[in-house]
Amino acid sequence: MIALVLAAGALGCEDPPVAAPEPPPLTLVGDDPSDAPIDAVTPAELERFAQGDARFELPFREAQGLGPRYIQRSCVSCHEDDARGPSVVRRLAVTSGDPHEILPFGDVVRPRAIGEARPLLPPPSGVREEARLAPPVFGRGYLEAIPDETLLRYEREQAAGDDGVRGRAHRVARSSAVALADGAPTLGRFGLKGRLATLDEFVADALVGDMGLTSPHRPSEPPGPDDVEDARPGVDLTRDDVERLVDYVRLLAIPRREPRPGAELFVMVGCARCHVPRARTRTDHPVEALRDVEAAVYTDLLLHDMGLGLADGIVEGDASGREWRTPALIGLRFQRRLLHDGRAETVLGAIAAHASEGSEANVSVERFGRLSPTDRATLVAFVEGL
Ligand code: HEC
Numbered sequence: 001m002i003a004l005v006l007a008a009g010a011l012g013c014e015d016p017p018v019a020a021p022e023p024p025p026l027t028l029v030g031d032d033p034s035d036a037p038i039d040a041v042t043p044a045e046l047e048r049f050a051q052g053d054a055r056f057e058l059p060f061r062e063a064q065g066l067g068p069r070y071i072q073r074s075c076v077s078c079h080e081d082d083a084r085g086p087s088v089v090r091r092l093a094v095t096s097g098d099p100h101e102i103l104p105f106g107d108v109v110r111p112r113a114i115g116e117a118r119p120l121l122p123p124p125s126g127v128r129e130e131a132r133l134a135p136p137v138f139g140r141g142y143l144e145a146i147p148d149e150t151l152l153r154y155e156r157e158q159a160a161g162d163d164g165v166r167g168r169a170h171r172v173a174r175s176s177a178v179a180l181a182d183g184a185p186t187l188g189r190f191g192l193k194g195r196l197a198t199l200d201e202f203v204a205d206a207l208v209g210d211m212g213l214t215s216p217h218r219p220s221e222p223p224g225p226d227d228v229e230d231a232r233p234g235v236d237l238t239r240d241d242v243e244r245l246v247d248y249v250r251l252l253a254i255p256r257r258e259p260r261p262g263a264e265l266f267v268m269v270g271c272a273r274c275h276v277p278r279a280r281t282r283t284d285h286p287v288e289a290l291r292d293v294e295a296a297v298y299t300d301l302l303l304h305d306m307g308l309g310l311a312d313g314i315v316e317g318d319a320s321g322r323e324w325r326t327p328a329l330i331g332l333r334f335q336r337r338l339l340h341d342g343r344a345e346t347v348l349g350a351i352a353a354h355a356s357e358g359s360e361a362n363v364s365v366e367r368f369g370r371l372s373p374t375d376r377a378t379l380v381a382f383v384e385g386l
């Protein structure tokens with residue numbers, strides 16, 4: 001059975017391999033907006049959330065410091081409705097042609113320069129372009145509030161198991177420009193390879209990396225093409241500008257979910273080994289609404305070797321070209337495409353892609369393939385409702 005599931009994935013055919021009951025379509029729950037703050041925020045937090053929301057949607061202009069090189073002008077062009085896409089980030093990877101030997105390179109392609117839209121040059125021979133779709137941003141405050149010790153406990157628990165799951169926390173170098181509150185996490189958790197530990201660092205990084213907007217957190221930026229001057233030399237944004245965007249992302253709620261059957265199957269098959277359904281947040285978090293709550297995040301925030309099939313060959317910090325951080329399955333129903341490059345359009349396609357040479361998820365995909373067609377459909381529908 002498993003062979004059939006995998007073959008379907010490999011052919012890009014997303015149909016279930018055997019006649020299974022029709023899963024319910026991907027539907028939104030009631031009129032629940034994705035763009036909602038956590039229920040319990042204070043009026044002051046709500047005000048900052050609203051200011052950040054406006055900045056998240058704002059197309060930045062040259063006069064505000066956009067560029068000299070950039071990818072898009074606004075956060076929403078890659079995080080539409082706080083979910084995923086439509087724009088992507090392209091990274092370059094060098095390949096020797098041997099699938100087992102993938103060499104790191106990893107430059108970000110910034111196709112636009114201010115003043116004009118430059119055509120994308122085809123990558124030189126021996127260089128591949130890897131697309132990266134943005135992860136959704138809702139519920140990120142909870143991810144940040146999960147204590148480092150919890151990640152270290154997951155590491156130990158997984159190492160003690162016999163199903164091949166061996167997650168590791170991304171131990172990252174601290175960026176000194178970002179002042180961090182007491183108790184802020186130090187283990188990487190944001191980015192597709194968990195390359196940064198806090199939202200402050202990540203947002204400042206997105207501003208400079210995707211849009212060429214410098215801030216006190218990240219005062220230098222990649223140079224422009226020779227003939228293009230930065231329209232606004234010096235630091236473009238204030239600490240406040242960055243912090244409002246951080247407040248917005250930090251205070252976004254986990255979209256409300258309709259209860260669906262299948263949670264036990266999710267655990268039984270081993271999906272929950274990596275997509276850990278729930279985690280308790282810090283008891284000393286500065287935002288009361290994020291303090292000591294049980295958050296349904298569906299991630300362990302650890303890096304996993306996902307095998308040759310999903311490898312992009314790009315090394316980031318301590319993460320290898322085959323490792324990915326377990327994505328939080330939060331607001332999955334708002335995503336039109338799945339996996340780091342959006343290669344899967346359905347949950348079934350995403351599950352099939354988990355299995356390949358060397359993947360830590362092989363056992364779990366094998367168990368999924370052994371379920372009855374009805375159970376498979378129930379599990380898929382459960383994930384589609386997250
Ligand atoms: C050109 C597309 C693009 C733009 C513009 C963009 N992002 Fe992203 N965003 C991405 C991609 C791709 C990733 C994954 C990056 C990685 O793996 O390092 C990401 C990741 C993130 C994450 C981490 C989520 C997680 O769970 O790992 C946050 C937070 C985020 N972006 C916020 C923002 C904010 C705020 C802005 C505007 C200042 C912004 N992004 C602009 C593409 C974009």
Ligand code: HEC
Binds near residue numbers: 304310365
């Ligand atoms: C060994 C850890 C591991 C196991 C076990 C695992 N996953 Fe994943 N899952 C990941 C990682 C890592 C990714 C990201 C891979 C990528 O983007 O290339 C992922 C991605 C996904 C995605 C796409 C999410 C998105 O935002 O694009 C879905 C859906 C998913 N997994 C569901 C499942 C289900 C269902 C199971 C059980 C059958 C499962 N996973 C088992 C680690 C795991």
